[in-house]
Amino acid sequence: MTASTGTGGAAAKPEPTPTATTRPFWNGLRDRKVMLQYSPSTDAWVFYPRVLAPGSLTDDLQWREASGAGHVYSYTVTRRPTAAPWAADVPQIIAVVELAEGPRLTTELVNVSDDAVKVGMVVRPVFCDSKTGGPTLLRFEPAAGPADSQEERP
Amino acid sequence: MAYAGSAAIAGFSEWKPEQRSRAEARYFTTEQWALLSRQALDDAGIAPGLVDGIATAGFPETSMMAPATVTEYLGIEVGFAEYVDLGGATSAGMIWRAAAAIDLGLANVVLCTVPGTPIPELASRTEGGRTYLGSLSDAVGSPQAEFEIPFGNVGQNAAYALIAQRYGATYGYDPAALAKIAVDQRFSAQANPAAIFCGKPLTVADVLASPMIAEPLHMLEIVMRCSGGASVVVARADIAASGPNRPVAIKGFGEGVAHRTPSYARDMTVTTMGRAADCAFRMAGLRREEVDMVSVYDCYTITVLLTLEDAGFCKKGEGQAFVTEHDLTYRGDFPCNTHGGQLSFGQPGIAGGMSHVCDAVRQLMGRAGAGQVQGAEVAFVAGTGGLMSEQVALVLAAQ
Numbered sequence: 001m002t003a004s005t006g007t008g009g010a011a012a013k014p015e016p017t018p019t020a021t022t023r024p025f026w027n028g029l030r031d032r033k034v035m036l037q038y039s040p041s042t043d044a045w046v047f048y049p050r051v052l053a054p055g056s057l058t059d060d061l062q063w064r065e066a067s068g069a070g071h072v073y074s075y076t077v078t079r080r081p082t083a084a085p086w087a088a089d090v091p092q093i094i095a096v097v098e099l100a101e102g103p104r105l106t107t108e109l110v111n112v113s114d115d116a117v118k119v120g121m122v123v124r125p126v127f128c129d130s131k132t133g134g135p136t137l138l139r140f141e142p143a144a145g146p147a148d149s150q151e152e153r154p
Numbered sequence: 155m156a157y158a159g160s161a162a163i164a165g166f167s168e169w170k171p172e173q174r175s176r177a178e179a180r181y182f183t184t185e186q187w188a189l190l191s192r193q194a195l196d197d198a199g200i201a202p203g204l205v206d207g208i209a210t211a212g213f214p215e216t217s218m219m220a221p222a223t224v225t226e227y228l229g230i231e232v233g234f235a236e237y238v239d240l241g242g243a244t245s246a247g248m249i250w251r252a253a254a255a256i257d258l259g260l261a262n263v264v265l266c267t268v269p270g271t272p273i274p275e276l277a278s279r280t281e282g283g284r285t286y287l288g289s290l291s292d293a294v295g296s297p298q299a300e301f302e303i304p305f306g307n308v309g310q311n312a313a314y315a316l317i318a319q320r321y322g323a324t325y326g327y328d329p330a331a332l333a334k335i336a337v338d339q340r341f342s343a344q345a346n347p348a349a350i351f352c353g354k355p356l357t358v359a360d361v362l363a364s365p366m367i368a369e370p371l372h373m374l375e376i377v378m379r380c381s382g383g384a385s386v387v388v389a390r391a392d393i394a395a396s397g398p399n400r401p402v403a404i405k406g407f408g409e410g411v412a413h414r415t416p417s418y419a420r421d422m423t424v425t426t427m428g429r430a431a432d433c434a435f436r437m438a439g440l441r442r443e444e445v446d447m448v449s450v451y452d453c454y455t456i457t458v459l460l461t462l463e464d465a466g467f468c469k470k471g472e473g474q475a476f477v478t479e480h481d482l483t484y485r486g487d488f489p490c491n492t493h494g495g496q497l498s499f500g501q502p503g504i505a506g507g508m509s510h511v512c513d514a515v516r517q518l519m520g521r522a523g524a525g526q527v528q529g530a531e532v533a534f535v536a537g538t539g540g541l542m543s544e545q546v547a548l549v550l551a552a553q
Contacts, residue, residue: 014292016300048301074323074422076315078306079366083286086306094305094312094368096320096417106417108305119323137304 011085015134022049024063029136032127034068036101037061047103068125069100070140077114093117097140111141157437161253162401162553164263164394165198167191168384168512169271170348171500177381179272183213184227186269186383191228194385199397200263207234207261209248211268211504224267234261240411241289241539242451244268245384245507246546249535250407252388262393267385270502289414289540302415310453311376313416313541315368318456320422324471327370331474332455333361335490336375336497338482339452343494345484345525350380350500375455375497382502384512395553402518405440405532406549408433416541427464427536430547434534435466438549442466445549446530447489447517449510451538452497458490461536465547484525492517492525507537511548518552 018026025048028035037046039053041060052059075095081087082094093109095117109117110126123140130136167190181189187210195202208224216223221235234255240247245268252264288309290298307313321327340356343349356374364374387394394401410426413419435442442465450461459473467488468476480488493499493513496506514533516522530552537546 013306014299014303016304017294019295019300022300048297074316074320076312076319076371077369078312079368080311082306082312082368083308089306092306094307094316096316096422104417106302106305106307106415119319139305 011087013085015130015132018135021051025049026135028065029127029138030129034066034099034125034138035063036066036099036103038064045099045101045103047099047105066099066101069143070097070123072096072109072117072119072121072123073098073104074119075109075117077117095140097123105138108139109141110139116142157254157257157406159257159403159405160391161256161388162391162394162403163249163511163515163550164200164387164389164397164401165194165196165399166384166386166512166515167193167197168348168509169382169502171350171380171382171502173350174272174379174381177272179274181271182273183215183269184223186271187224187267188228190269190383190385191265191267194265194267194387198387198389198394198399200387200389200393202230204263204393205230205265206232207236207252207255207264208232209236209238209252209264209266211238211244213269214273232261234264240537240544240546242453242504242507243537243539243544243546244504245511246535246537246548247409249386249388249404249511249548250409250546253404253407256388256390262390264388265385266388266508268383268505268508270383270505271381298415302417310541311368311371314454314456315371317416317422317460317542318370318454321456321460322370324423326474328474328478329362329370330358331478332375332459333358333372335452335455335458335477335482336361338486339491339495340498341483342489342492342525343498345523346493346499349494349498350378351494351498371454371456377453377496377501377506380500380502382500383505384502384508386508386511386515391553399521400519401553402515403551403553404548405551406434406436406438408437408547410545411543414540414543416543419543423460424470425460425464425538425542425545427461427538427545427547428466430545431465431534431536434547434549438551440532440549440551445532445534447492447514447527448534448536449491449493449513450534450536451507451510452491452495453501453506453538455497457538457542458495460542461538462490465534465536484522484527489527489530492522492527507539510535510537514550518550
């Protein structure tokens, strides 16, 4: 894990380090695609990326492009920073999004006021490029939001 | 089930929690291990020379071989040297492993010791480290480093808040019901001089007026880290019976672990406590209705709610009505966390989990003083580790 200085002069925010197994996911985000693994034998989409399908340990994982559509499975609005690097982000909306294909992932909701978020809210991806050369992060915004907000603007 | 029920808790020691910032960093982990263990053996009336098993967690002074570090320091040779790594469920996990080892004939007297007081120079050593990570690993290759930490989902609060929010969206959320858990436990803490919040009663209004930390969790629904530590002596039942205390039989136990981060739980509102508790009650041959008190891990109020539901004391989704309708205090109809819970007793690191074992043992031995549950014969203890992700259940009974 590398650390870079985030926006707003906050403390360094840790950035992910792609691995040989996970790199297609990160490359996908860079190219504005949500790439997930899929296991044909179990008809299950997989997140996070693995070398074998979770549960069955089947060796049949293949990369496919997912729709990117999803809904808010749960969320929390932080009123205190979870840690120093996120001090400038309060209130931060940390969320778990369930993708249309099934897998859930941890993310952050952007372009939405914290009192408008609801569990079940339909969301779409926001591809957030790093300002310091790190991997693009996958955040989400309400699907009913402005149609032109495919870039991060928090 | 092959467990013959041949192990019992013979005695224990527990250090009074103090605010961590005020605690004197005098003793290293091995030193605390020795001091706590000696006190517990004295309490059990068992000679140190009889100890032939230990269970320990990892500790900062060694990155590996913690059990051998402990046996060498104590100057003992054992036939059972266990390392338990289940976060807040570590303590309860030690108890059943000790019981199983005794049952299998590997040992006769097992020390389960969990130091929880800051060690010398700990502060300076972790100054530059990422202590904010909580139970997450930031090592390259760890899924948390790649998929959790970049979003600020660090520490414990956000994850438990996500669980609580999902619970509320599924079953409805009654903030006053959750607050009542903390309030009832605080009432019991008034009868426990060792509790850090003894002398400081609390109302539901106080809890709901305390600052929001991560919605829907208020500050007074979140455990406060303290210093402390505990040791429990698990022994062959006949050895336990030779001491001064009424032995507490380890009747049944169970465990459940599925994930580390709740985002990947099959259902964020359902814990693996279900299988753990089912296993424990089946092994014990006892029913939920026969339990006289419970001591369940309470890093947050939502932890208690989910544990009571999943352990089968009420139906899924009915926990809020259950805690509202029942008096959870030591003099109530469903005594829960009579030492105050960690919310009011304090959380001395992972030794916080042992405080629930000690709470139940104190009650079953009839040593709870002003907070004694009258006629307590059977207790249920739950340990929760990580982010609601590691579960251990124990069923204990007075001999």
